[in-house]
Amino acid sequence: MRKLGKKLMATVVAATMALGLAACSGGKDTGTTTAGGNKTAEKIKVGIINNDPNESGYRTANDKDLKAMFCDANGYDASFAYSLKNDEQITAAQKFIQDGVDYLLLSAADTSGWDSVLKDAQNAGVKVILFDRTIDADESLYVASIVSDMDKEGETAANWLKDQNLSEYNIIHLQGVMGSAAQQGRSGALDKLAKENGWKIVTQQTAEWSAEKAQQIVQSVIDSGESFNVIYAENDDMAKGAVEALDKANISHGVGKDVVVMGFDCNKWALEELLAKNWNYDGQCNPFQASYIDEVIKKLEKGETITQKVIIMEEKGFDASTITKEDVEKYGI
Amino acid sequence: MKSKFVFNKQLLIPLAAIVALAIFNLIMDPSFFKITLGTNSAGHPVLSGYLITILDYGSELAILAIGMTLVTAASGGQDISVGANIAIVGSVILRVLCGTNSRPETLQAPIIVAFLVACVVAMLFGAFNGILVAYFNIQPMVATLILFTAGRSIAAWINNNELPIINEPSFGYFGGYIPGIAIPTPVFITIICVIVIMLVLKFTTLGLYTQSVGINEKSSRLNGINPQMIKFMTFVILGLCVAVAGLIKVSRLSTINYSVIAKDIEMDAILAVALGGNALSGGKFNMAASILGAYVIQFLTTTLYKMQVNSEALSAYKAVVVIILVVLSAPIVRDKLKKFMEKFKKKEVA
Known part of the structure; x- marks a missing residue:
C-alpha cells in the first residue's frame, strides 16, 4: 500500500509539473504573439x-x-x-x-x-x-x-473629531497591526490631539484589523462598566466588530446618539452604514x-519632466450627516 | 473512587490555571465576577459580564479543541489549516445564503441547508488532509500546510472576492442570542458538541482506537485495527468541528473578512490541547482537559483585555503565561512534580 501510494504520488507530481510547464509555455506563446503584432x-x-x-x-x-x-x-x-x-x-x-x-x-x-x-x-x-x-x-x-499619506488620514479624522465639540471625550481606540504604516499614521494623529486637548483614552488596544478581536475589546470595556462616547477604529472591520458589541449591550450609536463611531478605508458597506446614520465618520484610504x-x-x-516626485493623493473623510448616495457609489471600495 | 481520581489528575493543570486566573482577577477587581441582566438593542434580555464573555468567545476554540485532540492523539501531529478552513466554511455558508448577489434582501436558501453544505465541504477538506496524512504518510503539519497557505485564497475565490453581508436577523442567532434566551447561543452549541463527543467516546471504541493507534501503530494493526482509517476519521471529525466553529464565527458579524477571520486560531487550538496536558506526540488523551484548556486561553485573553495591557506588550504577556502553563503541563514536569510531592508526603509521614 505504501509503495503504491508513493508511486501514485510521484505520478501525480510529475503530471502536475508537466501540465504546469505546458501552461507556462502556452502563456509565453500568447505573450510573444501579442507583443510581435503590428497593433x-x-x-x-x-x-x-x-x-x-x-x-x-x-x-x-x-x-x-x-x-x-x-x-x-x-x-x-x-x-x-x-x-x-x-x-x-x-x-x-x-x-x-x-x-x-x-x-x-x-x-x-x-x-x-x-x-x-x-x-x-x-x-x-x-x-x-x-x-x-x-x-x-x-x-x-x-x-x-x-x-x-497615512499621517494626513489620521489628522483629518482626529480634526473632524475635534470639530464635533463633544462635551467630553472618552475614547476607545482600536488599533491595527502594530507597526504598519496605516496604524502608525492613524494612531499618531489621535494620540497627539488627545494629549493637546485632554481627551481621555478609555482603552487603547490592538485588534489587529480583526472585527472579532475588536468586538471582544469593546465588550471588555462594556463589562468593566466604564463610560465611553467615541469609538476610533483604524479600519472598517474593527468598527463593525465594535458596533456589534454596542448593539448587544443596547448602547446607541451614530448621528445624534450616545457613541460616535469612526472607521477607515471606505468600504462600500461601511459607507452604507454612514448613509443610514449608524456610524459617524469614515476616512478614505485611496x-x-x-x-x-x-x-x-x-x-x-x-517629453515633459516630472517636477514633483512624490505625489500624494487626495483623500477624503466622510461625515454621516453630509454623505450622499453618489459618494457611496463613487468612493466605496 | 481511587481510579477516578487518577483519571482526573490530568484535569488538574487547566483547572489550577483557571483558579489562578480567577484569584488574580478577584484580587485586582472583584467586579470581574459580576453578571448583570440587561437588554440588547433589539429589546431582548441578555446576560453580560466577563464570565459570560469568556464562555461566549471561548466556544469556537473549545469546539476546535475537540477535533484537534483526536487528530493529535491519532496522528501525533497537528492540523494547522484550521483557521484557513474556517474561512472556507464561512465563505461557503455565505455563498449558499446569498447566491450570486453579495447583499441579498432575503436569504436564498434556508440556514440549515447552508450549514449542511458547509459541513460537507469542511469534511471534504478534512478528508483531503486525512488522506495525505493517513495514506501518504506525510507529516500532519506539512500536509496541512497546503490548505494553511491556500485556504484563504480559496475562501475569497468562492465568493468572487466580494464581501457578502447578511441582513437577516435570524442568521445572527448562532453567534448572538436567540430572542428570549439570555445566554449566548454559542454556549449551547458548545455544550451540545461536548455532550456528543463525550457520548461517542463513552459508547464507541473511537477513543480507545485513536489512543492505541497513537501509542503504537504497528501493534494496533496486529490487533485488527486499521490505523489509516482511524487517522483519516479523526481529520474528518475535525472538519466537522471546523464547520460548527465557522458557523458561529460568520454568524457573530453576519459577514466575513477572508484574511483575518479566525486568524491564528489553529495555534490556540493546539495550545489548548497542550494546556490540557496531552502529549503533542500522540497517544493517550483527555478530552475534558483539552476543552478546559481552551477556556483557559480565553480567560487569559479576556483578563489581558480587561487589564488594558499595552498593545505592543500584549503578545509578550500572553507568551509568558503560556510558557509557564505549558511547562507545568508537560508530562515530564508533571512526573517530576508527582515524585517530588510523594517524597514530600513520605517525609511528612516520617
Missing part, C-alpha cells in the same frame, strides 16, 4: 507588479482600478504580476525588464532590496513608477511615487492610483 507597436508597454488582490478589499479595488485603466482601449499593453513576497516581486521585475517594458509600476511588498533591480531598469531605459507604497531606494531610481499614474505616463510620453 502593439504604438502601444505603451507596462509591467505592473502588485500585491495579491485577495489580501484585502483595498487591494481588490486597487487591482480593479489598474486593470480598468491599463487596457488595450486606453493604448496600453499591460502585464500583471502578483505576489506578497519581495523576492518573487523582484524576479517578476527582472522578467519585465527583459521583456522590454516601457514602464514598470510597482507596489512593493517590502521596502528594502530593490536597489539593484531598479538600477538594471534604469540601464535598460525602463521608467519606474511606485504606487501605494514607497521603498528604501535612491530617489533617482524612480520617476514618481504615488502614495497615500486605492485609485491608476488615473494619477496615467497622468504621469502621458506627461512623460509628451
Whole structure:
C-alpha cells in the first residue's frame, strides 16, 4: 500500500509539473504573439507588479482600478504580476525588464532590496513608477511615487473629531497591526490631539484589523462598566466588530446618539452604514492610483519632466450627516 | 473512587490555571465576577459580564479543541489549516445564503441547508488532509500546510472576492442570542458538541482506537485495527468541528473578512490541547482537559483585555503565561512534580 501510494504520488507530481510547464509555455506563446503584432507597436508597454488582490478589499479595488485603466482601449499593453513576497516581486521585475517594458509600476511588498533591480531598469531605459507604497531606494531610481499619506488620514479624522465639540471625550481606540504604516499614521494623529486637548483614552488596544478581536475589546470595556462616547477604529472591520458589541449591550450609536463611531478605508458597506446614520465618520484610504499614474505616463510620453516626485493623493473623510448616495457609489471600495 | 481520581489528575493543570486566573482577577477587581441582566438593542434580555464573555468567545476554540485532540492523539501531529478552513466554511455558508448577489434582501436558501453544505465541504477538506496524512504518510503539519497557505485564497475565490453581508436577523442567532434566551447561543452549541463527543467516546471504541493507534501503530494493526482509517476519521471529525466553529464565527458579524477571520486560531487550538496536558506526540488523551484548556486561553485573553495591557506588550504577556502553563503541563514536569510531592508526603509521614 505504501509503495503504491508513493508511486501514485510521484505520478501525480510529475503530471502536475508537466501540465504546469505546458501552461507556462502556452502563456509565453500568447505573450510573444501579442507583443510581435503590428497593433502593439504604438502601444505603451507596462509591467505592473502588485500585491495579491485577495489580501484585502483595498487591494481588490486597487487591482480593479489598474486593470480598468491599463487596457488595450486606453493604448496600453499591460502585464500583471502578483505576489506578497519581495523576492518573487523582484524576479517578476527582472522578467519585465527583459521583456522590454516601457514602464514598470510597482507596489512593493517590502521596502528594502530593490536597489539593484531598479538600477538594471534604469540601464535598460525602463521608467519606474511606485504606487501605494514607497521603498528604501535612491530617489533617482524612480520617476514618481504615488502614495497615500497615512499621517494626513489620521489628522483629518482626529480634526473632524475635534470639530464635533463633544462635551467630553472618552475614547476607545482600536488599533491595527502594530507597526504598519496605516496604524502608525492613524494612531499618531489621535494620540497627539488627545494629549493637546485632554481627551481621555478609555482603552487603547490592538485588534489587529480583526472585527472579532475588536468586538471582544469593546465588550471588555462594556463589562468593566466604564463610560465611553467615541469609538476610533483604524479600519472598517474593527468598527463593525465594535458596533456589534454596542448593539448587544443596547448602547446607541451614530448621528445624534450616545457613541460616535469612526472607521477607515471606505468600504462600500461601511459607507452604507454612514448613509443610514449608524456610524459617524469614515476616512478614505485611496486605492485609485491608476488615473494619477496615467497622468504621469502621458506627461512623460509628451517629453515633459516630472517636477514633483512624490505625489500624494487626495483623500477624503466622510461625515454621516453630509454623505450622499453618489459618494457611496463613487468612493466605496 | 481511587481510579477516578487518577483519571482526573490530568484535569488538574487547566483547572489550577483557571483558579489562578480567577484569584488574580478577584484580587485586582472583584467586579470581574459580576453578571448583570440587561437588554440588547433589539429589546431582548441578555446576560453580560466577563464570565459570560469568556464562555461566549471561548466556544469556537473549545469546539476546535475537540477535533484537534483526536487528530493529535491519532496522528501525533497537528492540523494547522484550521483557521484557513474556517474561512472556507464561512465563505461557503455565505455563498449558499446569498447566491450570486453579495447583499441579498432575503436569504436564498434556508440556514440549515447552508450549514449542511458547509459541513460537507469542511469534511471534504478534512478528508483531503486525512488522506495525505493517513495514506501518504506525510507529516500532519506539512500536509496541512497546503490548505494553511491556500485556504484563504480559496475562501475569497468562492465568493468572487466580494464581501457578502447578511441582513437577516435570524442568521445572527448562532453567534448572538436567540430572542428570549439570555445566554449566548454559542454556549449551547458548545455544550451540545461536548455532550456528543463525550457520548461517542463513552459508547464507541473511537477513543480507545485513536489512543492505541497513537501509542503504537504497528501493534494496533496486529490487533485488527486499521490505523489509516482511524487517522483519516479523526481529520474528518475535525472538519466537522471546523464547520460548527465557522458557523458561529460568520454568524457573530453576519459577514466575513477572508484574511483575518479566525486568524491564528489553529495555534490556540493546539495550545489548548497542550494546556490540557496531552502529549503533542500522540497517544493517550483527555478530552475534558483539552476543552478546559481552551477556556483557559480565553480567560487569559479576556483578563489581558480587561487589564488594558499595552498593545505592543500584549503578545509578550500572553507568551509568558503560556510558557509557564505549558511547562507545568508537560508530562515530564508533571512526573517530576508527582515524585517530588510523594517524597514530600513520605517525609511528612516520617
